[in-house]
Amino acid sequence: MxxxxxxxxxxxxxxxxxxxxxxxxxxxxxxxxxxxxxxxxxxxxxxxxxxxxxxxxxxxxxxxxxxxxxxxxxxxxxxxxxxxxxxxxxxxxxxxxxxxxxxxxxxxxGFEETGDHSLQQLSSTLNFPLQGSNCVGNVSSGNDLTFLKGYKQPLHRMNLHSENLGQELFSNISVVSQSGAFLSSVGQNVPLNFGFSVGNQSQIKVSDYIEFCCRKEQKVIVSYVEVVNKAEYQKIEKIIQDNKDVKFVFYQGVRSQKALKQAEAHSGSAEDNVQLTELKYDNCKVLKTINEVESFCQIHQAKVLENKVLALTQSGYIATIFSNYLQFDTLTENQTKQLNLIFRNIPAKIGPNLDATPILTVPNLMKTLDVLLQGDQKVVFSILPELYDEEEINIIKDKLHTLKLNEKQKMTVIVENSHALTEEIKQLGFNTIYRADSLGIK
CATH class of the missing domain: 3.40.50.720 (NAD(P)-binding Rossmann-like Domain)
Structure with a gap:
């Protein structure tokens, strides 16, 4: 430039x-x-x-x-x-x-958290942005720009100086966090457009970062806050009201008097703290665990609730969960014909929400996946690791590894009961979700 x-x-x-x-x-x-x-x-x-x-x-x-x-x-x-x-x-x-x-x-x-407001007073006179104090840095379209040495960047990220930086072609999820650890946890599990470590908010407040993300057309904005005073609460509420097409997710660290004292030691004054559970809007959720936050983001990133899909599982329990939350596409005539051949000796009902039953061998399960991927439909593939031995798990991983990029992009893989396998599959370039019942966090 x-x-x-x-x-x-x-x-x-x-x-x-x-x-x-x-x-x-x-x-x-x-x-x-x-x-x-x-x-x-x-x-x-x-x-x-x-x-x-x-x-x-x-x-x-x-x-x-x-x-x-x-x-x-x-x-x-x-x-x-x-x-x-x-x-x-x-x-x-x-x-x-x-x-x-x-x-x-x-x-x-050593500023607001110790009662030293000198930086806050100086920064209020500046005509340029001051981030911090006590912050760890930022994340920018997958690029780790924090001082955290062990942060694992996602497999795919954009060039920091791309003119398209921050646009939806990478992700449309951003995080604003008073905690560097929270930013790191979410950022390593969900592709982020923007991730801001706000620190002690000597000048720029959480609401300012949220407003910036709205101007950059982010669709999901996740915020970790420890304390929110009344004025900041009112600013956040106004932003939510003015941006009905954005989903706002909040995780508030302070939920007790004991936590309030700890927050003062970390972030400064906890005076006039307001609970964000007071926010009652359709486009706003206050979640209680970081697992819920990450699942919400993964579901939104994969767009599994927004698109019609074909689903493949080997569990009636998972198929039932899918029925509760997913919208199903239609099998083509050719797909139906091929699936009938694979399932000709197996008691399974052929349809867009396919419960393949554990009777189906893993090689045939992979053939079934191939059939579903032939069309233009989005595909949700459920893996229940308990059903398979190590050799069979390796067959599944090898198959996923060999899929073409366009096939990976139209798939979401949902893994039950194994964070390690979820992470392995994510590193292969798939949208992944840990546990099907996470779909209920929508």
């Missing part, structure tokens, strides 16, 4: 969070030249994502253009501050006075 176009795209304003999620250039104050500290983990990830990266250090920081002072830094789209708490304010003030960034991310801690 030419520099003049780039500049117009990144106008300095608090509400424009694009420099936080899609920077072309990133500077770090607080890089170590000898150890992999959180700031350097972040800068390395931005380098791998194709960004121009700069560091401030008296010694050369490996792999990054290094300057000995803030004054020498070029202006960047994103400035990351990762210095001890007592150096944050002076560092930020110097960078502001020298006009060194279009957005800033403070990963240093």
């Amino acid at each position: 030419p520099p003049n176009q780039f500049k117009s795209k990144y106008q300095s304003q608090k509400s424009n969070l694009v420099p936080l999620i899609q920077p072309q250039s990133v500077s770090l104050i607080g890089a170590s030249s000898t150890r992999l500290n959180p700031g350097l983990v972040l800068l390395n990830k931005y380098k791998s994502a194709g960004c121009d990266t700069y560091a401030v250090n008296m010694k050369q920081v490996p792999s990054h253009t290094t300057f000995t002072s803030i004054a020498d830094l070029p202006k960047s789209d994103l400035l990351i501050i990762s210095v001890p708490h007592d150096q944050v304010m002076s560092t930020l003030q110097q960078a502001i006075s020298l006009d060194k960034m279009r957005a800033v991310q403070v990963i240093s801690a």
